[in-house]
Amino acid sequence: MLVIKNASFSYTSNLVLKDISFNISTGANLAIIGESGSGKSTLLKLIYGEYDLDQGEIFWKDTQILGPKHNLVVGYDFMKYVSQEFDLMPYISVEENIGKHLSRFYPEEKAQRTTELLKVVELETFSKTKVKNLSGGQKQRVAIARALAKQPEILLLDEPFSHIDNFKKQSLRRSVFKHLKEQNITCVVASHDKNDVLGFADQMIVLHDKRIIAKDTPQNLYKHPKLPLVASFFEEFSIIDDQIYYAHQLKIVERSDLKAIVKQCYFNGNSWLIEAKYNSDFIFIEHKDSLEIASEIYLKIER
Ligand SMILES: Nc1ncnc2c1ncn2[C@@H]1O[C@H](COP(=O)(O)OP(=O)(O)OP(=O)(O)O)[C@@H](O)[C@H]1O
DSSP, X not given: XXXXXXXXXXXXXXXXXXXXXXXXXXXXXXXXXXXXTSSHHHHXXXXXXXXXXXEEEEEETTEEOOOTTTOSSOSOTTEEEEOXXXXXXXXXXXXXXXXXXXXXXXXXXXXXXXXXXXXXXXOGXXXXXXXXXXXXXXXXXXXXXXXXXXXXXXXXXXXXXXXXXXXXXXHHHHHHHHHHHHTTOEEEEEOSOHHHHTTTOSEEEEEETTEXXXXXXXXXXXXSOOSHHHXXXXXXXXXXXXXXXXXXXXXXXXXXXXXXXXXXXXXXXXXXXXXXXXXXXXXXXXXSSOOOTTXXXXXXXXO
8 A cells, every 4th residue: 555644845945735645555546636736746756755755754565755865766666657758768769668677688578578568558560669759649658668667566657648649548548547457556647637537546636735625536526526626627617506517417498597698609529518607607508509699598407
């Protein structure tokens, strides 16, 4: 189990995280979400041992994770961290990057492992390409494969699919997270993207104003978002009588006490997102068709 206990951290005098506590069971996937600058990357770096905590403790099983004050070399063999910068070697090939830390005394195993990981990140056709000739998204996939090469016990991923196009993203996510579950690798993912979280995370924490403001399963946080910040991570929402409702919970009906005026319509694929004015507030409704601007609509709330 990974245990973070009362961790606080500041960059010089700028306090970024205060009293952060949570546990992650071995093999579980935990997502860290929060606005830009809320400290997600910093928290990953603290778990990796890149910085010294001001206060608190981090343990992986019986090993205390310590920062550079206590360790000459940052990091631990059982843990890998894929940062937003990738840190790859540009002048060698994709397969050489992935196999960099695998023993050359076992060439067959090294080749087999490299092939397996090329498959996980769907980069088989680029195995011989020099990394400097890859796109940002392809580099990101090499970085993930390289982190997995020596089978870590914990994998820390910072916005792991942010550079990858929408065509590839869905299948790549499934492939990587399936591999982590099959290998029982504990995973901590910092993300802005609900699609990295909803179908894959066992638990998620929400960072805001230096603290954890929510921690639960994605299902529970989605169904019962107590705070607008949590709801906003998932979908467009409205606040009516101090309650949070997602756009799909507001239905247009013939007549009701909830009257609104259509202000704008946005095509959303399977449906339209209708922006409307209700009293003095803007609200959002999911509807099958576009509506005439300035028309009156009546709403029913589906809880
Ligand atoms: N090396 C650093 N030195 C000083 N301050 C830093 C450093 N790195 C980050 N910060 C500050 O710490 C705060 C948290 O940054 P962090 O990168 O952890 O946020 P984040 O949630 O990962 O943001 P994003 O989603 O934009 O990646 C920010 O206010 C940032 O400016």
